[in-house]
Every structure is written in structure tokens, then in C-alpha cells.
Amino acid sequence: MVQSPNLLPTAELQARDAAHHMHPFTHGAELGKKGARIITSADGCWLTDSDGNRILDAMAGLWCVNIGYGRQELVDAAARQMQELPFYNTFFQTTHVPVIELAERLAQLAPGDLNHVFFASSGSEANDTNLRMVRTYWEMKGQPSKKAIISRWNAYHGSSVGSGSLGGMKGMHAQGGMPIPDIHHIDQPNWWSEGGDMTPEEFGIERAQQLEAKIKELGADNVAAFIAEPVQGAGGVIVPPDSYWPEIQRICDKYDILLIADEVICGFGRTGNWFGSQTMNIKPHIMTIAKGLSSGYLPIGGSIVCDEVAEVIGSGEFNHGYTYSGHPVACAVALENLRLLEEEQIIDTVRTETAPYLKEKFESLTDHPMVGEAKIVGMMGSIALTPDKATRAAFASEAGTVGYICRERCFSNNLIMRHVGDRMIISPPLVISKGEIDTLIERALLSLDEAMAEVEKQGLM
Numbered sequence: 029m030v031q032s033p034n035l036l037p038t039a040e041l042q043a044r045d046a047a048h049h050m051h052p053f054t055h056g057a058e059l060g061k062k063g064a065r066i067i068t069s070a071d072g073c074w075l076t077d078s079d080g081n082r083i084l085d086a087m088a089g090l091w092c093v094n095i096g097y098g099r100q101e102l103v104d105a106a107a108r109q110m111q112e113l114p115f116y117n118t119f120f121q122t123t124h125v126p127v128i129e130l131a132e133r134l135a136q137l138a139p140g141d142l143n144h145v146f147f148a149s150s151g152s153e154a155n156d157t158n159l160r161m162v163r164t165y166w167e168m169k170g171q172p173s174k175k176a177i178i179s180r181w182n183a184y185h186g187s188s189v190g191s192g193s194l195g196g197m198k199g200m201h202a203q204g205g206m207p208i209p210d211i212h213h214i215d216q217p218n219w220w221s222e223g224g225d226m227t228p229e230e231f232g233i234e235r236a237q238q239l240e241a242k243i244k245e246l247g248a249d250n251v252a253a254f255i256a257e258p259v260q261g262a263g264g265v266i267v268p269p270d271s272y273w274p275e276i277q278r279i280c281d282k283y284d285i286l287l288i289a290d291e292v293i294c295g296f297g298r299t300g301n302w303f304g305s306q307t308m309n310i311k312p313h314i315m316t317i318a319k320g321l322s323s324g325y326l327p328i329g330g331s332i333v334c335d336e337v338a339e340v341i342g343s344g345e346f347n348h349g350y351t352y353s354g355h356p357v358a359c360a361v362a363l364e365n366l367r368l369l370e371e372e373q374i375i376d377t378v379r380t381e382t383a384p385y386l387k388e389k390f391e392s393l394t395d396h397p398m399v400g401e402a403k404i405v406g407m408m409g410s411i412a413l414t415p416d417k418a419t420r421a422a423f424a425s426e427a428g429t430v431g432y433i434c435r436e437r438c439f440s441n442n443l444i445m446r447h448v449g450d451r452m453i454i455s456p457p458l459v460i461s462k463g464e465i466d467t468l469i470e471r472a473l474l475s476l477d478e479a480m481a482e483v484e485k486q487g488l489m
């Protein structure tokens with residue numbers, strides 16, 4: 029951890045930030061009043077801010093720092109590659125060693141015949157690739173009417189016009205002319221909020237069968253693909269009922285619909301296996317990857333594509349690509365990250381030791397009077413805040429009010445948890461230790477107590 033000795037006062041940095049920096053997913057006026065939190069360094073699972081606070085990062089940045097902060101090996105890999113070849117493109121029949129090695133490594137790690145990689149710099153870009161690739165695939169196969177892509181409300185697939193359209197965030201669709209045509213959404217498998225009187229298993233089937241109904245409505249000849257996160261992340265870590273994915277898989281197979289698994293969060297160990305598709309036992313034709321691929325140290329993403337789709341796409345020219353597709357430095361860092369994940373058996377440790385330990389502790393949060401369900405797979409989990417567990421009631425206040433109060437209490441207790449509506453979510457670095465898990469749970473409980481006191485004071489429950 030390197031803390032700058034010349035750090036300027038927090039208030040001055042905040043004022044300069046507010047004057048010139050436009051933040052993603054941030055209410056500008058509110059930020060101007062409050063000032064941004066300034067993170068200055070990090071190590072393992074811990075952040076340091078400009079006031080010297082040590083903060084436990086239970087979100088791994090934005091779900092991405094799987095290997096933890098401060099790994100010198102990744103710094104060295106980047107420096108070596110920058111000296112040797114800082115950039116060359118992969119267009120027009122050109123390649124370089126880091127991209128060759130990374131594509132090969134990903135083909136080894138990915139399940140089944142997912143053997144080909146198209147690189148991008150982010151999850152959004154990769155999903156834009158997927159959108160064009162699946163439509164182009166069907167066109168090249170002589171079925172140009174297969175254009176529609178089915179996704180889910182409250183899914184998150186990125187923030188570009190294409191990937192934001194694939195996502196099902198209504199607040200995003202409301203800004204800037206989304207969704208683009210021929211993207212359709214079905215309901216999400218969120219039993220806690222939407223399951224009514226059904227059992228989780230009944231509800232999982234009901235939600236999966238919405239896919240079949242949508243395919244019939246559009247006509248299977250018009251549907252190119254279904255896209256989904258194995259476990260919804262930004263939508264609030266919604267773990268589907270066990271009945272859900274087998275039924276989705278059955279439907280995709282029956283109607284000859286390509287299945288795209290968006291592994292941007294679930295990939296690279298987050299669910300206790302290399303990919304969420306393995307944990308959920310699904311067989312996608314394409315997997316979207318980003319985030320944990322480089323543990324966030326450099327921007328890189330991509331699409332891992334099955335033999336059949338890659339063969340068809342490769343039979344002609346796919347007029348698509350990004351300047352930084354297969355950026356050599358990002359590839360070198362990703363390769364080193366994958367090497368460390370494997371050699372240090374980080375994912376095995378998650379699956380066999382730390383995730384089961386976290387699960388037990390995390391599920392015990394339901395003993396708290398304001399916590400309804402706790403759902404967790406590997407190292408991604410969420411709790412539903414509620415005024416009444418028995419009826420799974422929502423708070424009378426606008427959705428997110430109580431979640432925001434709770435998140436602010438976490439921040440003041442030096443714990444980063446995020447809120448999605450009135451769900452609180454975690455996604456810590458995979459290297460989190462049992463001792464750090466204890467700290468996480470202690471701070472979460474303290475924050476829940478404080479939040480509940482505030483919620484009662486404001487008459488919200």
C-alpha cells in the first residue's frame with residue numbers, strides 16, 4: 029500500500045472533483061453538497077481514504093477486484109508488457125503473444141466447447157459484440173429473421189446503448205432513447221419481492237416459462253438469443269430458485285435459441301467455480317466476461333464463443349472490433365491474474381472454505397428484526413430489508429429509502445456494502461479471510477442496528 033505523503037486536504041480535492049468531474053450513476057447536485065469520498069490506496073480487502081480511514085471493501089470495488097488489491101505481480105506484468113509492446117491492434121490479420129496466450133487460456137478454463145474469444149475493454153462493449161454477433165450468426169446461417177433478443181427486467185448488461193437496451197433497468201431506459209428495437213424483456217426470478225403465494229420452486233418455473241411464452245408470441249423464427257446473468261448482480265444479487273435455470277435451458281434448447289450467459293460478475297470465481305454457468309449448471313453458447321478477468325487492474329472484457337457460432341462468424345468478415353480489442357497490456361495483466369488465481373488455489377479456497385464460512389454467518393443476519401431473506405452463492409450475497417418478515421412486506425417509503433440509510437450507516441462504520449432498493453449486497457474480494465468475514469458481519473450488524481434505530485425514528489417501520 030502506497031499512501032501519498034503529499035495528499036491535499038480532502039475538502040480541496042472534493043471541490044476540484046465537483047467542479048470538473050462528471051461521475052457515473054451519481055446525483056450531481058447531491059454530490060456537490062456532500063463531496064465525494066476519496067480513496068487513496070488499497071491493500072488486500074482494505075481501502076484507505078484521504079482522511080486515513082481504513083475501510084473494509086465488501087464490494088471488491090465494483091465486483092471486480094477478485095484477487096484483492098495491491099498485488100505486485102500484476103504491476104510487474106503490466107510494466108514488462110508496456111516496455112515490450114505497449115500497444116498493437118488485432119485488426120486486419122494481426123496478433124501478438126499476450127492475446128494469443130490469453131485466448132488459449134480462456135478456452136482451457138471455459139466449459140464445454142467455448143473455445144474462441146472476441147476481446148473488448150469492458151462488459152458493455154462485450155455485450156454489444158454479442159448483440160451483433162448473434163444476429164450476424166443467424167443471418168450468415170440464412171435465417172435473417174432471427175433478430176429478437178430476450179432479456180429480463182432488472183437485468184444489468186452494461187451502459188452503452190446496445191448493452192443498456194439488453195439490460196432491464198427502467199431508470200436507464202428512460203434516458204437517451206433506449207431500448208433499441210427488437211429487445212424484449214420478461215420478468216426476473218425475484219421470489220422475495222414478486223413470488224406472492226407461490227413456493228420458490230413454483231415461482232422459478234413460472235418465471236422461466238415466461239421465456240417460452242415470449243418466444244411463442246414473437247415466433248421462434250424471429251428470436252436470436254436469450255441473455256441472462258447466472259445470478260443477477262446489480263439488480264440486487266437475486267439468486268434464482270433451483271427450478272429456474274433447468275427450465276430456461278430446456279426452453280432455449282427446444283426452440284433453438286442461443287443462450288448468452290453474462291458472466292461479467294459471476295465469472296472468475298465469484299460463485300465458487302470459474303464460471304457461474306458451472307455453478308448453475310447451464311450450457312451457454314456465449315459467455316460475456318470482464319471485471320474479474322483482470323481483477324479490475326486494467327480494463328478488459330470479451331465474449332467466449334462456442335465452436336459452432338465461431339465457425340459461422342469466421343466463415344465471413346465480422347465488421348466489428350474495438351481499438352483496444354485484445355490490448356496487450358490488459359491481456360498480460362489478465363494472464364497473470366489467472367495464473368495467480370489458479371496457482372494460489374483462490375477459487376478452490378472460496379468453494380471449500382471461505383464461502384461456506386461466509387454463508388453461515390451471512391444467513392444468520394436473518395436473526396436481525398429488519399432482515400427478511402439472506403441469499404448467497406459463493407462470494408456474492410444479499411439481504412432483503414423489510415418491516416415485516418412474515419408477509420415479506422416492502423417499506424411504505426419509496427423503495428431504496430431504507431437501503432440508503434443502511435448503506436450510509438455501513439459507510440460510517442468503515443464497511444462498503446451497496447444497496448439496491450432495499451436490498452443490501454456484498455461481493456468481497458475472493459481472498460477475504462475468515463477473520464475479515466467476522467469483521468464484515470460485525471460491522472453489518474452494527475450498521476443494521478443503527479439503521480433500524482433511524483428508520484424507527486423517522487417512522488418508516
Ligand code: PMP
Nearest residue numbers: 150151152184185186290292293
Ligand atoms: N454485465 C454485467 C452482469 C455487469 O454486472 C456489468 C457491470 N456491472 C456489465 C455487464 C457491464 O460491464 P462494464 O461496466 O465493464 O461495461
